[in-house]
Amino acid sequence: MTYDHKYLLDFTTGVFSRVGCNHDDAAAVAAVLVAAELRGHSSHGMIRVREYYELWKSGRVNVSPDVKVVHETPSTAVVDGDRCFGMVAGVRSMRLAIEKAAATGTGWVAARNSNHFGIAGYYAMMALEHDMVGIAVTNANPLVVPTFSVSRFLGTNPLAVAVPALEEPPFVADFATTPIARGKLAVSEKKGEKVALGYVNDADGNPSDDPGILRRGGGMVTLGGDHQHGSHKGYCMTAVIDIFSALFSGANFGPFVPPSVAYLPVPENQPGKGTGHFFGAMRIDAFRPANEFREAMDHWIRTFRSAKPAKKEQRVLIPGDPEREAEKRFRQEGIALVPAVVDDLKAIAAELGFEFGV
């Protein structure tokens, strides 16, 4: 079945309003989940409604949080999310980063005591309409092993960077710092397929083609795959994102990050509060006249778009191209949901006294 994105926005806002969020907070959760669907990242879309709902039922999410700034300087702040849904801390923090950038050139906000915040790109892109470059990162459930280790001490920690252009659409990079997203392993496992070597190791640290290996002590590898191919550089990247998300804010780092699903326990001896994020906004005219920057960015984008493809049928992509094309299509054609997700949404709606998809 396909659904109009506006319907999914209304429905999802309805779910989170009914569990107790105020309208703005429910709408923020819905906006980020539906943006993921529109941008073609269904692994971060409506499939998460059930996870978030279960997390709330387990008592791990506070639907009437007192989200507040606990520390600040002219260009920085720390936001405590009070165990809110990640989108609530995310939108609040990114707005604050944008305000600070308007005043001092750049704004940098770390958030703690938060939860899974959806696609990082949503927050980075909030900066674009303000003539700013936006940055968003988060740490996440520990599933990833550092180079030379079998300990799952890192998340698939994504990085998003959005850069405005003039006539060209913006550059929007938004990627997990592992070779593939965890969701793709789950898809291969359901299909009974093996995966390519270079995504996961087994419990002894040997490369594995088993997409279910994470349930048998295996771990995902960092970008680069193995040491010979630079996995230590991927480890550095993922570690830097963990440090920016957790150490500036006082959230949990690495192995202590709470799982985004209710069926996995929260780690013991947590050194911080909840999940951590980090947001940045940089006014382009804090560096050079805004139009000059935008024109130069058009030049960058057109130059890279003109790069010679290796194969005739390939084309060199600008980060953000595939997502923008997906969004154009899905806004017109609607968003297709798989039956299992539709069933989940119907069951949740029934529990909350309304209906899905009628």
Add this chain to the structure above:
Amino acid sequence: MTYDHKYLLDFTTGVFSRVGCNHDDAAAVAAVLVAAELRGHSSHGMIRVREYYELWKSGRVNVSPDVKVVHETPSTAVVDGDRCFGMVAGVRSMRLAIEKAAATGTGWVAARNSNHFGIAGYYAMMALEHDMVGIAVTNANPLVVPTFSVSRFLGTNPLAVAVPALEEPPFVADFATTPIARGKLAVSEKKGEKVALGYVNDADGNPSDDPGILRRGGGMVTLGGDHQHGSHKGYCMTAVIDIFSALFSGANFGPFVPPSVAYLPVPENQPGKGTGHFFGAMRIDAFRPANEFREAMDHWIRTFRSAKPAKKEQRVLIPGDPEREAEKRFRQEGIALVPAVVDDLKAIAAELGFEFGV
């Protein structure tokens, strides 16, 4: 032959003083080159003295530059290097970032009209003694192909991030955003060895094991290696560093970055000025009390150091560990230089009317 690092500092300062740099600028060039040797990155050490000398002889470096701030806000600035050696713009820009961070919490400085600046880690580490996190990136000669392309449109653009701890030594990540550094290809080629697949492609975009393929139209790949293993994420990283280095400052981007060696021509139709860098400094107490941050960083480092190794003989490294161990050894034992480098240094000294290694 091995040489005391202090001797190499004096000698290198002597070389660049004799070509016309003032003492501070010559000492800055020497400090960064010798720091690279001490940290075990000889590809960025004394071997570059000849490259820099030749670049000066070709007229591409201005040894009496008017380095100045051309744009600024409370938390940002743009520095024009006036075609200086990269270290001159680098040290000046990082100092300014640190000053701005002291005043407003964070400082962000983009530099243009510069040249090769050596190891990025040197600048990031300048922040540590100020209770700050330091960041440094630069773009570089185009040798790297975007995913799906055969066009060499990107450099091996490095990222360095330095984070202070309390009792533990600092976390210092400093890495090129490609699977290997270009220098390693040159070493394999000289030895007549093939390289592993996943470092370079041939001129048609097919994986190659030929370390000399760059001279036959080939290109280095981005971190991840191929699309299946996430090279598009490496492309995003490398592209973001290019944009931060060139677009904020008005330097040349991607394919237009001038080569760091005199025997390669400067690209035509350059849209900007020289090579670009980008520096950041973030006061840790702009986010939380400095000691609390430092203690948490000790906890982070000790946790990751305790990760279980995959093999008995392996150990999980904290970024910065190998370099610090190298530095301790080389400060005591001296720095070994290969005969070709020694010959270059002797020849340069003779041209400048002094001697090397007497």
